[in-house]
Amino acid sequence: MTRVKVIGAGSIGNHLSHASRRLGWEVDICDLDRQALERTRSEIYPGRYGAWDAGIGLYHTDEVPRGGYDYIFIGTPPDSHMALALEALQEEPRAILVEKPLCTPSLEGAAEFHALARERGVAAFCGYDHAISQGIAAAVSPPSLTALGEAITLDVEFREHWAGIFKAHPWLDGPESTYLGYWRRGGGSAGEHSHAINLWQRLALALGKGRVTAVSATMEYVRDGAAEFDRMCLLNLTTETGFTGRVVQDVVTRPSRKWARIQGTDGFVEWQYAYRPGEEAMFVGDSNGVVDEKIFTKSRADDFVEELRHLDAAVANGAALQSPIAVERALETMLVIAAAHRSAQSGATVRIDYGAGYVEQALS
Secondary structure, X not given: OOEEEEXXXXXXXXXXXXXXXXXXXXXXXXXXXXXXXXXXXXXXHHHHHOOOOOOOEEEEOOOOOOOOOOEEEEOOOHHHHHHHHHHHHOOOOOEEEEOOOOOOOOOOOHHHHHHHHHHHOOEEEEOOHHHHOHHHHXXXXXXXXXXXXXXXXXXXXXXXXXXXXXXXXXXXXXXXXXXXXXXXXXXXXXHHOOHHHHHHHHHHHHOOOOOEEEEEEEEEEEEEOOEEEEEEEXXXXXXXXXXXXXXXXXXXXXXXXXXXXXXXXXXXXXEEEOOOOOEEEEEEEEOOEEEEEEEEEOOHHXXXXXXXXXXHHHHHOOOHHHOOOEHHHHHHHHHHHHHHHHHHHHOOOEEEOHHHOOOHHHEO
């Protein structure tokens, strides 16, 4: 029986726990806050999934068992991720999954975690679940990419007012009361909606265009009480092959728009999350319009089941390094986020040197 420890009893911790139970796994949730554990048992889990699952163990962090878990999932705020991930490595699970963004824009602890996970043979992943969705798999399939001709440019947008996030976390008073309101802690639009950056990188690699090496960013920073965050993050990206495109992330758009488009010489491929309620869509078209469409029926809860099923298969097949949600891909996303903040604040294009490693010194 697969045994899972979920660190963090918030929204993501509940999603990961529910997905694990749907896969038939044993689950223990732990949290520093006993009120959060009670809220999971009495409010979040039954409110989302119909009833509390008495088979899930609930533990304060000081009391949860150590060792014996196949997988450890970290669903806490990003400024705690690396310390918890390094601690989780000591338990020697088969794999660790860290929720996105992987860490803060300072990149503190990221290189150490990566090196130690490789040294100890623990597979490491990050929760960019859209990168392995059915719709994206269809978008990068050979028929779709062949219809494009030669890719010319790529645009990805994750534009969503964060009212939806606070609706899912009703115990929070607003941005100031959580990491979301502090870009240095991994919040703001660059961190919270970094699915878009990660997805841009995923698609660029699938197109054979390489990794992002130059970032030119414009951000709108907002102060709200003690909070300081970017509510708009606009990026122009260039890869090591000279391929260019754009990413837009914000926390102001209503209704939300989660969308990607690859434009080629012969046609286009377009992806849209929440195309209609409960649907993800992928379209292939030419200059006359859409010629093929695929609709995938799913719920947000289903996304996490897909993610964990993918993780489990990657570990079983020894293919973690090839996974689109491998920690290496998330580290590349973090380099882009760090470069974006530096570019926005300096007014200059920032370049990424992957040879320098996953540290601030990789940016110039």
